[in-house]
Amino acid sequence: MIHNEETKSFLLLPFADTRELQLLHFGLFLAIYLAALLGNGLILTAIACDHRLHTPMYFFLLNLALLDLGTITSTVPKAMANSLLDSRDVSYLVCATQVFMFVVFVTAEFYLLTVMAYDRYVAICQPLHYMTVMTSRTCVTMAAAVWGAGVLSALVHTANTFSLPLCQGNALDQFFCELPQILKLSCSDAYLRELGFIMFCFSSGIGCFVFLVLSYVQIFRAVLRMPSEQGRHKAFSTCLPHLAVVSLFINTVMFAYLKPPSISSPSLNLLLAVLYSVVPPAVNPLIYSMRNKELKDAVRKLIWGMFFSIHKDTFTLQ
Template sequence: MTSVNQTLVTDFILLGFSDLSRYQIQLFAVFLVIFIITLLGNLTIILSVSGDPRLHCPMYFFLANLSFVDICLGLVTLPQMLVHFLLERKSITYGGCLSQVFFFLLFANVEDFLLTVMAYDRYVAICNPLHYSVVMRKTACAQMVAGTWVTAILNSILHTGMTSRLSFCGANEINHFLCDMVPLFKLSCSDTFPNQMVIFTEGSVVVMSPFLIIVISYICIIRAILKIPSASGRRKTFSTCSSHLAVVIPYFGTIMFMYFRPTTSFALTKDRVASVMYTILAPMLNPFIYSLRNNEVKGAIKKVILGKIISSNS
């Protein structure tokens, strides 16, 4: 029956923002601007880190990787959303839907792990500064980034594979602007209990373990900062972590809100807002959060941009 049911549903309808049908053009304009800012902002970070030798250190290596992942997250969701704002039928093929599930999970998981690695980097820099150059050597940093990708790929294969085994018996309207596991569970006519158990068990480990590592890292960091005698020294040290915290708290908060609760509690409006937060707004805001509060990044951006302008004029 599973194969028969799946052949009945050859595509899905992404309802997305259909309830705001009067504002489709305005929404198209808003999300187009967000898409452009996401691409330009994150590309600027990548070019600045690669083009300024002063930023050739672990912290900015991880930041450049985070910017690359943010671009990928934007590409998974925004182009299709923009097209759907202009179309009456907002459809996606069954294969395209599963592909979106896979790549969305992949890049979201990589972002989780990169934020964790960045917290560990700050922990070593502040709590064990004498060992920093040994612990965070180039090969170790490259291995950490490679490990995040391998783990994220395996996790995405698991969840996408289990989602592909679900049966869909005719209903094909997804109350979301992208193919995600939770709204697909509500649409399925088969038993989704195994899928939900995998999310609450394996998924909890994948999401909560990085979050706990970040929390423990910052507990140690705060303890180390409080031991600094001067107030200016404490402020200067904490400023190196504030940007990271500003990214971590809303990102993990919305993910936990979305996935670690019963599927029956899924509600279009509040869950759509939460999804927009970590899939669309976070990739756009991350470059600004890291650059506005970091003089080295701001200096590198000015240097790269001015260098490009001068070379183009020459």
């Protein structure tokens, strides 16, 4: 029997067997990771530097960018290293750290998306009370609660999972350390813990999902009653990106964890894992900046400022 203290490493599921495909996977993940770093980094810097964006909506967007950076950093660099080095190994400590970080960021992101829906609800449905409801202290408290919930959830589930004895080998059917895959290796009553984990996530997720749906029903009703076409356009421009991010995140996660076992396969699990752990952090900055004129202008101003700063000496000499 293999127990936790004897397990020195786990074996991750590779994306490809041939060296050419492994290098292709490395290059693809490197491009996605750099895009996520650049996009989220620009949003973080633009919001921090532009005083016009020092509002509750952009404060929460700044936190979302941080969570997206954390989510993709917890999975992609190790996958790239394994592909480059033609390895499947991940040490026990690195695996536990990866599980902890991933649960922190994904859980916190889901709660943050719910908080952001509440912010949009108050801004559109109760605009006269917005500044009294969404004060700086309230926003900071909400953000702290989101991060705290993520850390607490990760502590509970990571400790719960890695306290189990493992007797089903050390091969994981995923490209990163994921709780359900580790639970499958246990020889104790792991299925009860896995069921408890899924039920906890499902119940909290359903609560947030119901709140999101109800919030957006009220939001769209209020927007459609606006007499000004410009007002409706501005309201939609702040709500639709958030709704797109929520839909992408929830649909991929729910399908990945709640799909019928009959359609489960290693290839499908890999694809779904990429869709909910790698793709959203890379595309979220694009989604938010496409329709948000204020954010787009701030990012453009930041890029031009960086460009002129880099080429300042050249322009001076000319």
